[in-house]
Each structure stands twice: as C-alpha cells, then as structure tokens.
Amino acid sequence: MLSYVLRRLMHGVVSIIGASILIFVISRMSGDPIVLLLPVDAPQAAIDAMRETMGLDRPIWVQYLIFAGKALTGDFGNSYRWQMPALNLVLDRLPATIELAFAALLFSIALAVPLGVLSAVHRGGWIDTIGKGFAMLGQAMPGFWVGLLLILIFSVQLNWLPAFGSGGISHIILPAIALGWYPVAAQTRIIRSAMLDVLDSDYIRMGRALGAPERLLVWKYAFRNAAVPLVTVLGVYFASMLGGAFVVEVIFAWPGLGRTVVEAVFARDFPVVQAGVLFTSILFVVSNLLVDLSYGLIDPRIRHG
Amino acid sequence: MVDIDAAYAVISRSPSQRVMRRLFGSGIPWWSLLIFGLVVVAAIGGESIAPHDPNGLDLGAAFKPPSWLEGGSLDYLLGTDNLGRDIFSRIIAGARVTLTVAIYAIVISGGIGALIGMIAGYFGKTIDAIIMRLVDIQMSIPSLALALVIATVLSPSLTTVIVVISITYWTWYARIIRGEILSLKERDYVALAKVAGCSTPSIFARHLLPNILNTLLVLASLQVGQVIIFEASLSFLGLGIQSPDVSWGLMLADARNYITNAWWAITLPGVAIMLTCLSANLIGDWLRDTLDPKRRQL
Numbered sequence: 186m187l188s189y190v191l192r193r194l195m196h197g198v199v200s201i202i203g204a205s206i207l208i209f210v211i212s213r214m215s216g217d218p219i220v221l222l223l224p225v226d227a228p229q230a231a232i233d234a235m236r237e238t239m240g241l242d243r244p245i246w247v248q249y250l251i252f253a254g255k256a257l258t259g260d261f262g263n264s265y266r267w268q269m270p271a272l273n274l275v276l277d278r279l280p281a282t283i284e285l286a287f288a289a290l291l292f293s294i295a296l297a298v299p300l301g302v303l304s305a306v307h308r309g310g311w312i313d314t315i316g317k318g319f320a321m322l323g324q325a326m327p328g329f330w331v332g333l334l335l336i337l338i339f340s341v342q343l344n345w346l347p348a349f350g351s352g353g354i355s356h357i358i359l360p361a362i363a364l365g366w367y368p369v370a371a372q373t374r375i376i377r378s379a380m381l382d383v384l385d386s387d388y389i390r391m392g393r394a395l396g397a398p399e400r401l402l403v404w405k406y407a408f409r410n411a412a413v414p415l416v417t418v419l420g421v422y423f424a425s426m427l428g429g430a431f432v433v434e435v436i437f438a439w440p441g442l443g444r445t446v447v448e449a450v451f452a453r454d455f456p457v458v459q460a461g462v463l464f465t466s467i468l469f470v471v472s473n474l475l476v477d478l479s480y481g482l483i484d485p486r487i488r489h490g
Numbered sequence: 491m492v493d494i495d496a497a498y499a500v501i502s503r504s505p506s507q508r509v510m511r512r513l514f515g516s517g518i519p520w521w522s523l524l525i526f527g528l529v530v531v532a533a534i535g536g537e538s539i540a541p542h543d544p545n546g547l548d549l550g551a552a553f554k555p556p557s558w559l560e561g562g563s564l565d566y567l568l569g570t571d572n573l574g575r576d577i578f579s580r581i582i583a584g585a586r587v588t589l590t591v592a593i594y595a596i597v598i599s600g601g602i603g604a605l606i607g608m609i610a611g612y613f614g615k616t617i618d619a620i621i622m623r624l625v626d627i628q629m630s631i632p633s634l635a636l637a638l639v640i641a642t643v644l645s646p647s648l649t650t651v652i653v654v655i656s657i658t659y660w661t662w663y664a665r666i667i668r669g670e671i672l673s674l675k676e677r678d679y680v681a682l683a684k685v686a687g688c689s690t691p692s693i694f695a696r697h698l699l700p701n702i703l704n705t706l707l708v709l710a711s712l713q714v715g716q717v718i719i720f721e722a723s724l725s726f727l728g729l730g731i732q733s734p735d736v737s738w739g740l741m742l743a744d745a746r747n748y749i750t751n752a753w754w755a756i757t758l759p760g761v762a763i764m765l766t767c768l769s770a771n772l773i774g775d776w777l778r779d780t781l782d783p784k785r786r787q788l
Contacts, residue, residue, distance in 0.1 A: 196626065203627030211639050325767035327719045329726050330742060330760040333749070337757070341750050428632025432723050436746075446635070447727060450642050458642055462635045470630045 262456035271456035282441035289365035301376025320370035332363030349438035379411035420476035522769035532585035540579035548574035583736040595655035603663025611671025641729040711774035715767035
C-alpha cells in the first residue's frame with residue numbers, strides 16, 4: 186500500500202512539473218515578452234538591458250529553471266494589468282471557484298442519485314426512460330448554453346434569481362446548475378448500473394425473501410454499496426468542473442479563477458495566465474490523486490485484496 | 491433439422507456483407523441520420539442555399555421574432571438578431587464552420603493519436619513509458635485551460651481552433667489504441683509476420699491498422715459531439731472563430747448582450763448545437779454497438 190501511495194505521489198509530481206514545462210514553453214512561443222512591456226520605439230539599448238534583467242538572454246532551459254525556482258517560492262511575477270503579484274491574484278480568486286465547483290458537484294449528485302436509483306429499481310419504466318433522455322440531452326447541451334437558458338428563464342422572464350455576480354445563496358444557484366449539468370448524465374449511468382448489480386445480489390434477494398421493506402432494501406442496504414463507484418469518481422468530476430468553470434464563470438460574472446484567467450488571456454497578462462493554469466492543474470492532479478488513494482479507504486475489499 | 495442452405499448462406503457471406511448486415515440489421519437511428527444529413531447538406535450548400543446573406547446587415551429588420559410568432563414574417567424564418575441578420579441563414583453558414591472544425595480536428599487528433607498509440611503499444615518499454623507519461627502530463631491540464639494558454643500565443647482563428655482541439659484530443663486516441671495494440675501484438679500472425687521478415691511499417695499498415703479501424707471509427711464518431719461543443723465554447727469566449735466567419739458559439743456570444751430583447755437569438759443557435767450533437771452521439775452509439783460492442787462503456 187505504501188509503495189503504491191509513493192508511486193502515485195511521484196506520478197503526480199512528474200505530471201505537475203511536466204504541466205509547468207508545457208505552460209512555460211507554450212507561453213514563450215508567443216514571442217518576446219519585451220515587446221509587450223516596452224514602448225514600440227524603445228531604443229535597442231533599453232531592450233537589451235530589459236532582456237538581461239529578465240534573464241531572456243539565457244538559454245531556454247535556464248529560463249525555465251529560473252521560472253520554476255521562482256514558482257516554487259510562489260513568485261510568478263507581477264500581473265501586467267493589476268500591478269500585484271500574480272500568485273496573490275490567483276489565490277484571491279481560487280476560493281470562489283472551489284465554492285462554485287462544490288455547489289455544482291452537490292447539484293449533480295442531488296439529481297443523479299435519485300434518478301439513477303429509481304431508474305434501476307424501475308428498470309425499463311418511465312423514470313428509466315426519462316433518465317436516459319436526460320443523459321442524452323445532458324451530453325448534447327454545452328454548459329454555457331444551459332447557463333444562458335437559465336438566465337433567460339429564471340432571471341429575465343421570471344425574475345426569481347440574480348443573473349450575475351456573487352453574494353448569497355441565490356447567486357450560486359444558476360451557475361452551479363450550469364456547471365453541474367454535464368456530469369449528471371454520467372453519474373446517473375454509474376449509479377444505475379451499480380444499483381442493478383447490487384439489487385441482483387444474494388443478500389438483497391435474501392432480505393426480500395425475509396420480507397424486509399423494499400424502501401429499506403433499496404435505500405439502506407443496496408444504495409450504500411452502489412454508491413461506492415460514484416464516490417470514487419467524485420474527485421474526477423470535481424477536477425473536470427475546475428475546467429468547466431472557465432466558461433461558466435464568464436457567463437455569470439462569477440469572481441473566480443476561471444474568469445480571471447480568461448480576462449488575463451485577452452489582456453495578454455502572461456504571469457496571471459501561467460499562475461492560474463498551473464494552479465488549476467495542481468488542483469486537478471491533487472483531486473485525481475485523492476481519488477486513487479480513497480479507493481482503499483471507502484471499499485475495504487480493495488484494501489485487503 | 492438444420493437448414494443446410496441457410497447455414498451455408500450465413501457462413502459464405504463476405505466480410506463487407508457481414509458488416510452491412512450488422513449495420514442495417516437493427517435499430518437504425520433514422521431521426522439522427524436525417525438531422526445529421528440536413529446539417530451536412532447545410533454545410534455543403536453554405537451561403538448559396540441560405541435565403542439571406544448571413545452577414546447582411548439590415549438595421550430596419552433588427553429583432554424580428556421567428557415567423558410563427560406575432561410580428562414575424564416568413565421572409566425571416568427564425569427571426570433576426572440585433573443587427574437584422576437572418577438567424578436561419580447564419581445557422582446554415584455556421585454548419586459549415588462547425589463541421590469543418592470537427593472533420594479536421596478529428597482526422598488530425600485521431601491520426602496523430604492512433605500513430606503514437608500504436609508506437610507506444612508496439613515498441614513498449616522506454617518508448618511506451620515516455621509516451622504514456624506525456625499523455626498523463628497533458629491530461630493533468632484541463633483542456634479548456636490548455637486551450638486558453640494556446641490561445642494567448644496564437645491569435646484566434648479557424649486554424650487555431652483546430653490546433654487547440656487536436657492537441658487536446660490526441661491523448662484520448664493514443665491511450666485507447668495503445669491498449670488495443672498491446673493485445674494485438676501478441677497474436678500469432680503478428681509474430682509470424684515478424685519472423686517472415688516484414689518491415690515494421692508494413693506490420694503497422696497491413697497487420698495492426700486494419701484491426702484497429704473499427705475502434706478508430708467508433709472513437710471518431712463519439713468525438714464529433716464533444717468537438718462541436720468545444721468549438722462553440724471557444725468561439726463563445728471569443729477565442730475561437732472570429733467574425734465575419736459565422737459559428738453557432740459566436741452567435742450565442744453576440745446574442746448574450748440582447749438576452750432581454752430577443753429570446754430566439756439565444757435559444758435557436760443552441761438548439762442547432764444540441765440537435766447536431768444529439769444526432770452525432772446517437773449515430774456514434776449505434777456504430778459502437780454494431781461494430782465494437784465490447785466498448786459499450788465509452
């Protein structure tokens with residue numbers, strides 16, 4: 186078990202280092218950052234001096250090591266636009282994104298669990314058909330369009346919920362639905378097939394034969410085991426929502442990391458883009474790592490196997 | 491009593507006959523084929539079959555509702571946007587961009603991913619380890635975030651969108667094809683081909699590729715919907731297709747500012763995306779079930 190944990194940790198570290206190289210190389214391909222920092226008619230001497238202070242006259246791998254070394258101490262450089270350290274900006278916006286991703290995860294589970302369980306219990310019935318239809322629609326509708334439709338219906342037409350910004354609970358409802366929409370389909374399918382397996386197992390049939398109430402059988406005895414596959418992939422969904430948040434935050438003007446990075450892209454604010462994307466990747470890797478490590482904790486059969 | 495003739499008819503079918511029988515034997519998604527066919531027709535016809543110029547401004551006709559509503563006219567079947575552009579014509583023009591991106595992105599990412607996956611699976615050892623680590627690294631950056639980094643470097647255009655999507659999806663093909671090759675290369679005929687002195691490229695082309703074609707086709711068809719949504723998201727953010735090119739995502743971005751004036755401008759391009767993805771996904775499911783049933787979990 187310990188060697189497995191260590192190996193997974195190593196993979197995670199390698200992935201993050203690789204991601205940082207990738208981000209560094211791609212953003213350096215954009216050409217000379219000097220051009221963006223100095224006026225067009227700057228004298229050659231000033232350009233050379235700037236190049237030297239920024240270390241841009243060194244080989245690219247030295248430049249990467251300098252970038253990585255600074256990044257390790259939390260120094261991504263200053264945001265060109267906000268004149269504050271890029272890291273501070275990113276850390277400032279990160280909690281809002283995590284909050285949104287959690288709310289979206291909560292929404293998707295709240296919808297997927299009843300839908301999946303009832304689809305399995307009434308296999309082939311109308312609720313199963315609804316579940317299947319929902320799954321197909323869910324994967325054909327882009328999250329940002331779902332967000333726009335929600336604004337159209339609940340903000341513009343009905344005037345029930347605010348269309349943008351952050352504040353109380355009411356502000357998070359629509360963005361959470363828009364972000365949590367997509368994974369509902371997959372989660373429903375996972376729950377449904379796990380429930381079908383469990384409901385067919387000997388201990389459930391035994392319980393039924395002994396006359397245990399169906400509701401108790403389904404929700405207490407069957408669901409507890411059927412939930413394992415879903416719980417183990419929750420981290421993956423959480424991670425995928427960090428990516429989806431880039432678009433949803435823009436639509437709802439949610440003050441999170443995604444919107445900040447998108448705005449930074451348009452302002453060509455490289456330090457913020459680099460820090461933001463690297464942080465998203467780290468969160469992504471960490472949540473996937475936690476998933477892998479959680480298997481043993483949640484399902485004793487795996488731990489002892 | 492066994493009907494010898496019928497049994498003989500079954501075993502004497504040619505491989506292509508067998509595939510045709512399986513494809514058309516059961517549950518053909520007619521509606522999906524019809525809708526996707528219409529999208530293809532729109533994409534091929536483009537502006538020449540559109541009733542209006544997709545970029546033709548007519549401020550006098552701005553915010554006209556769809557024809558079936560009060561104030562709408564048959565001249566503007568699906569209404570107009572804030573600049574008086576005909577939404578129906580723009581949806582037709584958008585189909586071409588959407589399918590162009592989808593075809594190029596799928597061919598490029600599928601081709602590169604399949605080749606890399608074949609190399610990793612066939613040669614194994616260090617090459618495999620390096621390639622799979624690269625795949626892991628790339629998958630540790632959320633695809634939209636990676637797209638944003640690339641978009642800061644390349645200025646947004648049709649080509650950029652294709653590059654971004656290809657870079658995002660090759661890992662998906664590489665992983666699955668690698669797995670296929672791992673088991674294929676242990677087969678006797680591959681070993682015999684090697685002993686008989688076949689060169690590596692000819693083993694790839696003649697013995698491995700034909701065996702992964704079904705999987706590739708299924709993967710590609712299942713990817714269509716995802717690529718369309720990805721393109722729409724990029725264009726919506728302003729990082730994809732740029733005006734005067736028309737894209738469904740771009741139409742939604744324009745309409746977003748007038749959400750209180752014209753609900754049709756924000757719903758109808760989305761309906762086009764939804765119907766196209768839905769039909770593509772259903773066709774993909776059908777191909778998977780008939781050609782490659784063991785991949786049902788994809």
